[in-house]
Amino acid sequence: METRGTFYQHLQNRGVNRRDFLKFCTVMAASLGLGAGASATIAEALETKKRLPVIWRHFQECTCCTESFTRTQHPLATDIILNMISLDYDEVLMAAAGHQAEETARKVMEENKGNYILAVEGAIPTNDGGIYCCLGGRSALDVLKEEAKHAKAIIAWGSCAVNGCVQAAHPNPTGAVPVQKIITDKPIVNVPGCPPIAEVMAGVITHVLTFERLPELDSQGRPKAFYGHRIHDKCNRRAYFDAGMFVESFDDQGSKEGWCLYKMGCKGPNTYNSCSNLQWNGGLSYPIKSGHPCIGCSETGFWDNNGGQSMYNHLSEVPGLKIGVNVDTFGATAVGAAIAGVAVHAGLSAVTKKSLEKKETEKDR
Numbered sequence: 001m002e003t004r005g006t007f008y009q010h011l012q013n014r015g016v017n018r019r020d021f022l023k024f025c026t027v028m029a030a031s032l033g034l035g036a037g038a039s040a041t042i043a044e045a046l047e048t049k050k051r052l053p054v055i056w057r058h059f060q061e062c063t064c065c066t067e068s069f070t071r072t073q074h075p076l077a078t079d080i081i082l083n084m085i086s087l088d089y090d091e092v093l094m095a096a097a098g099h100q101a102e103e104t105a106r107k108v109m110e111e112n113k114g115n116y117i118l119a120v121e122g123a124i125p126t127n128d129g130g131i132y133c134c135l136g137g138r139s140a141l142d143v144l145k146e147e148a149k150h151a152k153a154i155i156a157w158g159s160c161a162v163n164g165c166v167q168a169a170h171p172n173p174t175g176a177v178p179v180q181k182i183i184t185d186k187p188i189v190n191v192p193g194c195p196p197i198a199e200v201m202a203g204v205i206t207h208v209l210t211f212e213r214l215p216e217l218d219s220q221g222r223p224k225a226f227y228g229h230r231i232h233d234k235c236n237r238r239a240y241f242d243a244g245m246f247v248e249s250f251d252d253q254g255s256k257e258g259w260c261l262y263k264m265g266c267k268g269p270n271t272y273n274s275c276s277n278l279q280w281n282g283g284l285s286y287p288i289k290s291g292h293p294c295i296g297c298s299e300t301g302f303w304d305n306n307g308g309q310s311m312y313n314h315l316s317e318v319p320g321l322k323i324g325v326n327v328d329t330f331g332a333t334a335v336g337a338a339i340a341g342v343a344v345h346a347g348l349s350a351v352t353k354k355s356l357e358k359k360e361t362e363k364d365r
Contacts, residue, residue: 008047021046028206031199031278032215033225045210052209053116055105055147056090059140060133060167060176061122065158066092068195069202071281085117085205091135102136109150117208118151120144120179123160123167127175144182153187153214154179155204159297162192162221169303180221189214190221192273194297199278200226220300222272227298231268234276236289237261250291261288265312267296267305 008021022043029038058066070093087093089105096104108116122140125132130139148154156179159165167176180188191204204223207215215223232238240246240260247254247261262269268276271294275286288294295311296302306313 008043027199028203031203031225032207042206042210046206049209049212051086052205053108053112054085054087054089054119055108055116055151056087056093056119057121057135057140057143057147058091059120059122059124059144059161060174061158061160061165063092063121064195065121065160065201066090068198069157071198085209088116099136105147109147113150115152116150117153117155118147119155119157120161121157123164123176123178124182125167125174125176126182127173132174141182144179148183148186151186153189153208154183155189155191156180157191157201158196159192159194159302162190163300165194165297166303169301187214188221189217189223192222192227192298192300196298197226197274197278197280200274226274226278227272229272229274229277231271231273231276231288231294235268236276255291258291261291261293264293265295265310266293267299267302268294271296271299273298 022039025042025046026039028042032038034041056066088108089101091097091101094101094104122133124130124140124144126141130141133140135143156162160167161179164172164176164178167174168178180190189204189208191201193200200223203226204215207223207225215225218224218227220227232241235241237258237260240258241262245254245259246263247259248263249255250264260266266288268288275294276288279286279289293312296305299305
C-alpha cells in the first residue's frame with residue numbers, strides 16, 4: 001500500500017499550483033459556512049495532515065452518488081478522490097477486482113483500526129438473510145457490520161443509504177433499510193439526495209479532514225451547513241410564489257416565463273438541501289431553475305409521500321391552503337403522515353418558529 005502523504009503534497013505531485021489549491025480552500029470554507037480565516041485553517045490542515053483512509057461500499061443503489069462525486073468542480077474529481085482521501089476500496093473506481101479487491105479492504109481495516117472512514121452508498125436488504133445484495137459471497141448486511149466495527153465514522157452517501165430511497169418504498173420486498181437502522185454505535189453523517197450535490201460531498205470530507213471531527217449535524221444527522229435551509233428559501237422562482245403566479249401546466253405561458261412550480265407538485269417548500277444556492281454542475285443550474293419541480297429527493301420516504309399519487313400531485317389543492325401564508329403552515333393534513341412529518345420539520349425552521357407558535361397560542365384562546 002502506498003505511503004500516505006498529505007493532501008497538498010499529492011496535489012503538487014500532480015501539477016496543481018498553489019493558486020488553485022487556495023481557491024479550493026476558499027470555496028470549501030464558503031460552502032461550509034465558516035467564518036473569516038477559515039480558508040487558511042483548511043489550507044494548513046490539508047498541507048500538514050495525512051490523507052484519510054476510506055473504504056467506499058456500494059450496496060443497493062445505482063452508483064449515482066459516485067457519478068455525482070466524480071463531477072465536482074472544485075477542484076477536479078481526480079484531485080479530490082486521489083489526493084484528499086486515500087480511497088483504498090471502491091468497486092466502481094478501483095482497478096482491482098474479486099479476491100484482490102476484498103483483500104485490500106481487509107488490509108485497510110487491520111492497519112487503520114479506529115482511523116478510517118467507511119463510506120456507504122446504497123440501502124441494505126435484510127429479508128431472507130440479506131441475500132438480495134451480496135459481495136464476494138457475503139451479504140451486504142454482514143459486510144457493513146464488519147467494516148463499521150472499527151471505523152472512525154460512517155458517511156452515508158445519498159438517500160438510499162440515509163433513508164432507504166426507492167428500495168425501501170412500498171412494498172419493500174427486500175426489506176431494505178438505511179445504514180442508521182443497522183449501525184447504532186458509531187457516529188454517522190447522513191448526506192441525503194438522489195444523488196447529493198458533488199460540492200456537498202467534497203465539503204463533508206474537507207470538514208472531517210480539516211477539523212478531525214464530524215460537521216455539526218441536525219436532528220436527522222445531516223450537516224447543517226448544507227441542509228439547514230429549504231430549497232424554497234433561496235429559490236430563483238420565490239418571487240413568483242410570493243406574488244401568487246403559478247405554472248398550471250408545463251406548456252402554459254407561466255411555464256415559459258419561469259413562474260413558480262408549486263402547483264406542479266414542487267416539494268421545494270418542504271425540502272432541506274443546497275440545490276438552490278450551490279446548484280449543480282459547477283453552479284450551472286438545478287431542477288427548479290431548469291423547469292422541473294423539486295421531487296424532495298433528500299427527504300425521508302419521498303417515494304411514498306404522495307399517497308400513491310403522482311409526484312406532480314397538485315399540492316396547491318390541499319384544503320385550507322392560502323397562497324401567501326408561509327409554506328411551513330400547510331400540507332400536513334391532506335398528503336398523509338409522511339408529508340406531515342416533513343411539514344412539522346419545516347415548521348420548526350428558525351425563520352418562522354416563533355411567529356407560528358404565537359399564532360397557534362392565540363387561536364387556542
